Amino acid sequence: MQQVKLVAELPEHADGVEAVLARAFGPGRFAKTSERVRERRAMPAPRLSRIALDGDGQVIGVCRIWRVEAGAPCYFMGPLAVDPAARNQGLGLTLARESTAACRAAGEAGGIVVVGAEKFFAPLGFAVTPKGRLFLPGPANPARLLWLELRPGGLDKVQGLIG
Ligand SMILES: CC(C)(COP(=O)(O)OP(=O)(O)OC[C@H]1O[C@@H](n2cnc3c(N)ncnc32)[C@H](O)[C@@H]1OP(=O)(O)O)[C@@H](O)C(=O)NCCC(=O)NCCS
Incomplete structure (x- = not known):
């Protein structure tokens, strides 16, 4: 792959990020239950989010992080x-890994929740949440509701509705 740089998200990346998301998810993007979480009380965390830039400085990838509440503060x-x-070529996993590392270093919340494929996120330590422990504000396959503890006991109080 050509030289790719990973950086924290800045306002100047907004148009490039929107273009990547539109190409990746298409018009159905805003119907996803994850969007219901993000439009509730979630606060964007651009310093913990990661943007992939190609050699020309064009946005070619994104992993966003949000601060949410679910019984206790956690990241989404x-x-x-x-x-x-x-x-x-490993870029998706690298983006998720670097965002995870930034969350761990920030130390403000005990864990990260993501809606995705267990097979993809397992190498980073994510696992399926225990049955009935967490809920999304809309329909979701419980097998895709994953979480990762960032410090010992960090998820002990994380439960209920995310958002
Ligand atoms: C998912 C996505 C970010 C992966 O990016 P990437 O740079 O290709 O990821 P990597 O190269 O690090 O990893 C590729 C691996 O992920 C797997 N993968 C890709 N999309 C997947 C998906 N939706 N579910 C499960 N696994 C997936 C590939 O099969 C490949 O596995 P392999 O290495 O065993 O062959 C990219 O495919 C994408 O943008 N998809 C559309 C948006 C999307 O579905 N986002 C995920 C929401 S959680």
Whole structure:
């Protein structure tokens, strides 16, 4: 892959991020239950989010992080997207890994929740949430509701409705 740089999200990335998300998810993007979480009380955390820039400075990937509440403060990851031309070279996993590391270093919340494929996120330590422990504000496959503890006991009080 050409030289790719990962940086924290800045306002100047907004148009590029929107273009990547539109290409990755299409018009159905705003119907996703994760969007219901993000439009509730979630606060964007741009310093913990990661943007992938190609050699020309164009946005080719994004992993956003939000601060949410679910019984206790936690982070909510997503959307995660990589431009089709840059896929299957490890960039998606690297974006998620670097955002996770930034959350861990920030130390403000005990864990991260994400809606996604367990197979994809398992290498980072994410696991399916225990049955009945967490709820999204809309329909979701419980097998895709994943979380990761950032410090010992960090998820002990995380429960209920996310958002
Ligand atoms: C998911 C996505 C971000 C992965 O980006 P990427 O740069 O190709 O990821 P990586 O190269 O790090 O990892 C590729 C692996 O992820 C797997 N993968 C890709 N999309 C997947 C999905 N939706 N579910 C499960 N696994 C997926 C690939 O099969 C590949 O697995 P392999 O290494 O065993 O062959 C990218 O495919 C994308 O933008 N998809 C559309 C948006 C989306 O579905 N986002 C995920 C929401 S959680």
